Amino acid sequence: xxxxxxxxxxxxxSLAFAALIFSFAAFSNFASAQGEGLxxxxxxxxxxxxxxSTGPKLSxxxxxxxxxxxxxxxxxxxxxxxxxxxxxxxYAAEVAKWSPTAMxxxxxxxxxxxxxxxxxxxxxxxPSMATAxxxxxxxxxxxxxxxxxxxxxxxxxxxxxxVVIMAVGGVRRQLKIATSDDDIEAEKMTYGEELRALAWKYxxxxxxVSLVVIISIIVALFxxxxxxxxxxxxQPSQPIAFPHSxxxxxxxxxxxxxxxxxxxxxSASIPSVxxxxxxxxxxxxxxxxxxGQIKKIYAAAGWDKEGMAYTGKTKPIVWNxxxxxxxxxxxxxxQHVVVGGLDCKQCHGDMTQQSETVKVQPVEELNKIEGNIKxxxxxxxxxxxxxxxxxxxxxxxxxxxxxxxxVHRRLKKxxxxxxxxxxxxxxxxxxxxxxxxxxxxxx
Amino acid sequence: xxxxVYTAFSGAALTMSLFLNSCVSNSDSPxxxxxxxxxxxxxxxxxxxxxxxxxxxxxxxKGRLTAMTPPRNTIPFxxxxxxxxxxxxxxxxxxxxxxxETHGLYGWxxxxxxxxxxxxxxxxxxxxxxxxxDVVIAKGKELFTAMCQHCHGEKGDGNGPMVAxxxxxxxxxxxxxxxxxxxxxxxxxxxxxxxxxxxxxxxxKEIWTIVHYIRRLQDANxxxxxxxxxxxxxxxxxxxxAN
Numbered sequence: 168x169x170x171x172x173x174x175x176x177x178x179x180x181s182l183a184f185a186a187l188i189f190s191f192a193a194f195s196n197f198a199s200a201q202g203e204g205l206x207x208x209x210x211x212x213x214x215x216x217x218x219x220s221t222g223p224k225l226s227x228x229x230x231x232x233x234x235x236x237x238x239x240x241x242x243x244x245x246x247x248x249x250x251x252x253x254x255x256x257x258y259a260a261e262v263a264k265w266s267p268t269a270m271x272x273x274x275x276x277x278x279x280x281x282x283x284x285x286x287x288x289x290x291x292x293x294p295s296m297a298t299a300x301x302x303x304x305x306x307x308x309x310x311x312x313x314x315x316x317x318x319x320x321x322x323x324x325x326x327x328x329x330v331v332i333m334a335v336g337g338v339r340r341q342l343k344i345a346t347s348d349d350d351i352e353a354e355k356m357t358y359g360e361e362l363r364a365l366a367w368k369y370x371x372x373x374x375x376v377s378l379v380v381i382i383s384i385i386v387a388l389f390x391x392x393x394x395x396x397x398x399x400x401x402q403p404s405q406p407i408a409f410p411h412s413x414x415x416x417x418x419x420x421x422x423x424x425x426x427x428x429x430x431x432x433x434s435a436s437i438p439s440v441x442x443x444x445x446x447x448x449x450x451x452x453x454x455x456x457x458x459g460q461i462k463k464i465y466a467a468a469g470w471d472k473e474g475m476a477y478t479g480k481t482k483p484i485v486w487n488x489x490x491x492x493x494x495x496x497x498x499x500x501x502q503h504v505v506v507g508g509l510d511c512k513q514c515h516g517d518m519t520q521q522s523e524t525v526k527v528q529p530v531e532e533l534n535k536i537e538g539n540i541k542x543x544x545x546x547x548x549x550x551x552x553x554x555x556x557x558x559x560x561x562x563x564x565x566x567x568x569x570x571x572x573x574v575h576r577r578l579k580k581x582x583x584x585x586x587x588x589x590x591x592x593x594x595x596x597x598x599x600x601x602x603x604x605x606x607x608x609x610x
Numbered sequence: 611x612x613x614x615v616y617t618a619f620s621g622a623a624l625t626m627s628l629f630l631n632s633c634v635s636n637s638d639s640p641x642x643x644x645x646x647x648x649x650x651x652x653x654x655x656x657x658x659x660x661x662x663x664x665x666x667x668x669x670x671x672k673g674r675l676t677a678m679t680p681p682r683n684t685i686p687f688x689x690x691x692x693x694x695x696x697x698x699x700x701x702x703x704x705x706x707x708x709x710x711e712t713h714g715l716y717g718w719x720x721x722x723x724x725x726x727x728x729x730x731x732x733x734x735x736x737x738x739x740x741x742x743x744d745v746v747i748a749k750g751k752e753l754f755t756a757m758c759q760h761c762h763g764e765k766g767d768g769n770g771p772m773v774a775x776x777x778x779x780x781x782x783x784x785x786x787x788x789x790x791x792x793x794x795x796x797x798x799x800x801x802x803x804x805x806x807x808x809x810x811x812x813x814x815k816e817i818w819t820i821v822h823y824i825r826r827l828q829d830a831n832x833x834x835x836x837x838x839x840x841x842x843x844x845x846x847x848x849x850x851x852a853n
Contacts, residue, residue, distance in 0.1 A: 211780040213803050220780065221712070221803040268712055268803070395642045396649075402637040418778075419771025423756035427811040431686075434656040439677040441714060445806035446761075450777055467676070468714060477714035483676030488658065491640065494651035526637065 202287030205280055209273060216291045219475055220449060223265055225288045232258065246281050248272040266475070396493075398547045402526030403487035407463050409524045416519035422511050429511075433499045437486050440468045489525050490515075490547065497608050506568060507559065507597075513539050514546075556602035560594035574600060679810035682718065686813050697736070697815045703729055705800045705807075713801040725796065732792025736818040740835035747833050750823025753816055757808070766827035780804060784828050794821045 206214075206225075213221040232242050237258035245252035245259050249270045252259040276284075340361075356364070366373045414420050423429055425438040443464045451465075451472055452458040465472055469480045492498050503509045511518065516528035517536050527546055534541045540558050544550030562568075564575030578585040578595075588599045601607060643649060652663050661672020685698045704721035705713070738746060755764075763770040766784035773781050780803075789797065798817050801807040812820070825832045834842040 208783070208786075212782045213780065215779065266712075268708060391642065395644045398640050400637060401640045403640075404638055417771075417775050418760060419775075420760040421756040424760065424811075427757075437657055437677040439679050439810065441679060441806060441810060444714065445801075445808070446772070446778060448806065449779070449804050470714070476711035477716070479710065479714075479716040483674050485659070485673050485675060486657070486677065491649075493649040494653075494655075495648055 199283070199287050199290065201280075202283035202285070205276070206284045206287055209276065210284060213268075213270070216288050217293045221266070221268060222270060225285065226291065226293070227289060229285055229289075232262075235261075240278075243278050243281050245270075246276055247274050396548070397545050398491070398527045399529045399545055400527060401489060402523065403489060405487055405524045406484050407460050407524075408457075409460075410522045411518040411525065412520055412522045422518065429500045430505050431501055433501070435500045440464060440481070440484060444468045444470060489527060492547065495609055496549075497610065506571075508562065509559075510538065512536050513555075552608070553598075553603060556597040559597050560592075561597055561600055563595055688815075694815070697818070698813060701799055701809070701814060703732075703796055703799075709800055709807075713807050715800065715807060726793060726802070729792040729796040730790050732790070732795060734791050734795075734818050734821055736815065736822065738822065738833050738841075740839040743833045743835060746819055746822055747826055750819045750821075750826070753812070753820050754823045757812060758820065761805075766824060784824055787828070791821050791825065794824055 210222075210225065214223070214225045216226050217224055229242060235258050238256045241252050241256040241259050244255065245262070249259070249263060249272065253263045254260075414425075415422060425442055426435040427438070427442075428434060428436040447461055447464050448470065450461070452461040463484070464470075467482045467484045469478045469482070470476075471478050504511075513533070513536075515525070516532055518525070530542055530544065530546050530551065533539055533546065540555055542551055542554050542558075544554050561571060563571040563578070566572060578588070588595045596602070647664060650664065651658070654660070657675070657677070659672065659675045661668050661674070683700050685695075685700065688694045688698045703725045704719050705715050706725060707720040707722065709715040709718070709720070736746065754762075759770050760772045761770045761778060761781045762768060762784070763773070763781070768781035768783045770781065772778040795817055796802075797805065798812065798820065799807065799809040799814075808817070822833060829843055831842045836842055
C-alpha cells in the first residue's frame with residue numbers, strides 16, 4: 168500500500184507531537200501539571216490554547232512576540248500588568264489594540280509560573296487538526312429529510328388501473344360482438360345496460376361490495392371528523408435544526424434557562440438570540456457537521472466570528488410555534504409550573520432525549536415517562552386538560568401560596584365538604600376547586 | 611343509467627381519496643381545523659406571525675417575527691410594595707462603549723468610565739437578616755440551578771455539565787474570585803468576557819438573589835446567623851447596614 172505525501176506528512180507531524188508530548192511528560196511533568204493548573208485557574212476564563220476568545224489564543228505566543236520584535240521579557244511584564252508593558256515596549260502597545268477589553272493584571276505570577284503556563288499551552292495539540300484527521304463525529308446534524316409524498320404515486324397508479332380495466336373491458340366487448348352469432352342483440356345493449364345485467368347476475372357479490380364501500384366511507388368520514396384539531400405529531404419545520412437532546416440532555420442546561428419566562432408569564436418564551444449567544448459565542452462548531460446551523464445564529468445575532476465582534480446588524484429567526492391552543496382557550500404556563508408544580512415533561516415529554524427541535528407528543532409517549540400523571544385523551548384536546556384537572560392534586564395549606572392556604576382554612580371550617588373532597592381519592596383535585604368550571608379556561 | 615355509473619364512480623373516488631388522505635402525514639401541518647376564525651386570534655399574542663390575519667396579508671411584518679429582549683428601561687410589574695418596585699427600577703450603572711462589540715449591547719446609553727471597577731463598592735440592596743436569610747438563599751439556589759449551574763457547576767467550581775461534556779471551557783471557580791458583590795451584579799447584568807449579558811432574562815431582584823447564593827458558595831457560612839441574630843460572616847453585615 169502506498170502512503171501518500173499528505174498522509175506521511177501527517178504521520179511525521181503526529182510523531183513529532185507524540186515526541187514533543189513525551190519529552191514534556193518525561194522532563195517537565197511537574198512543571199507541566201503546574202502550568203495546566205495555573206492556566207485553568209488564571210487564564211482559561213479569557214484565553215484558549217488554539218482559538219481566539221475574549222483574549223487571543225496563547226499557543227506559540229512567546230515565539231510570536233519574539234518574532235514580532237518585542238523587547239526581552241516584556242511578555243512577562245505584560246502578564247503582571249499590561250499597562251506597564253505597553254508603556255515600555257512599542258510591540259506591547261500594539262498588542263493592546265487587539266481588543267477593547269483590557270486584560271486583568273496578575274502581579275502575583277512569577278516568570279517561572281508564566282513559563283510553566285506557556286510551556287503547557289505550547290505542548291497542547293491543535294484540536295482542529297485532530298478533527299480534520301478524524302472526520303467521523305457522533306453528533307450528526309438532524310437535517311430534516313424531505314419526505315416524498317406518496318399520494319401522487321397512488322393516484323397515478325389508480326388512474327392507470329382504471330384505464331387498463333376499461334381497455335380490457337372494451338376489447339372483451341369488441342371480441343364478444345365479433346364472435347357473437349346473434350350480433351343484433353349484442354349491438355342493442357349499451358354499456359349501462361350491460362353493466363346492469365352483469366350487476367343483476369352477480370347481485371350477491373355486488374351487494375356485499377357496495378355494503379363494504381358504504382361502511383368504509385362512513386368510517387373514513389368519522390375518522391376524519393375525529394382528527395379535526397388533533398395536533399399530535401405536529402412538528403413544523405424550524406429555521407434552525409435545534410437538538411434538545413444535546414442542549415438539555417448532554418449539556419444539562421435547565422429548561423428554564425432558555426424558556427425563562429415560564430415561571431413568570433403565560434408564555435414559556437422562545438429564547439431570543441442573545442441567549443443562544445451566551446454559549447455559542449465560544450461554541451462555533453468549527454469543522455463539525457452542525458457548523459452551518461450555528462452560522463445561522465451568528466447571522467441573526469450579528470456576530471462576526473473572524474473579527475470576534477458584534478456588528479449590530481441583526482436578523483430575525485422565525486421560529487414556528489408548535490403547541491398552539493385556540494384563541495378561545497386561556498392557558499397560563501406560570502400557573503401550571505409555579506402554582507401547580509408541574510414538570511415540563513408532563514406535557515412536553517422528555518426533551519432531554521429528543522434530538523429534534525420539538526413536536527406535539529402523543530399521549531402514549533407522555534404516559535411512558537416516570538412521574539407523569541397518566542392520561543388517555545389526545546394531547547392538546549379539551550378532554551386531555553379536563554382529565555388532568557380531575558386527577559392532579561392541589562397542594563393546599565403548605566404555606567407556600569396564600570390563596571390555597573385560605574382555601575385550606577375555609578375547607579377546615581367545613582369538614583363535611585372537605586371529607587367529601589378527600590373521599591374519592593384522598594386528595595383535593597383541581598376540579599374540586601373549580602377546575603372544571605367553563606370560565607376557568609374559556610372567557 | 612349514466613347517473614348510476616357516475617354515482618358509483620364518484621363514490622369510489624371519494625373513498626379512495628379519503629383513504630389516501632389518511633395515509634399521508636405532513637408534520638408541517640397542524641391537521642384539519644374547524645372554524646379557523648375561532649383559532650387564529652386577531653388580538654396580539656406572543657410568537658404569532660401577524661403577517662397574515664384572516665386572509666389579509668401584510669408583507670411588512672410577514673416572516674419578520676423573532677424572539678426579542680424586553681425593551682430597554684421597561685420594568686416588570688412587581689406589585690405596589692415600594693421597596694420591591696424600587697429594586698426593579700432600571701440599573702443605574704451603564705455598560706462601557708466596548709460592550710457593543712463584545713456583548714452586542716447596541717442601542718444602550720454608554721459610559722466612558724470603567725463602570726466595572728466603579729461597581730466594586732455597590733452593595734446588595736436585598737438585605738439579609740436572621741428571618742429571611744434561609745428563604746433568600748433557597749431562592750438563590752433555585753435560580754442558580756436553573757440559570758447558572760450548567761456552566762458554573764453545582765458547587766460554583768466552574769465545572770458544570772457544559773464544561774464536563776467538553777462543550778465549553780474557561781469557567782472560573784467562584785472560590786478565590788476577585789469580584790465584589792457589586793461587580794458580580796454588573797457582570798451578570800452586562801456580561802463579562804465570554805459570559806453574555808443576562809439582564810434580559812433575569813430581573814434585578816433575581817440577580818441580587820443569585821449574588822447572595824454565589825457568596826454562600828464561596829463561603830459556607832455566608833448568610834448564616836447565630837442565636838443572637840448576628841451574622842456569622844463579618845462582611846455580611848455590610849449588606850445589612852447598607853442604605
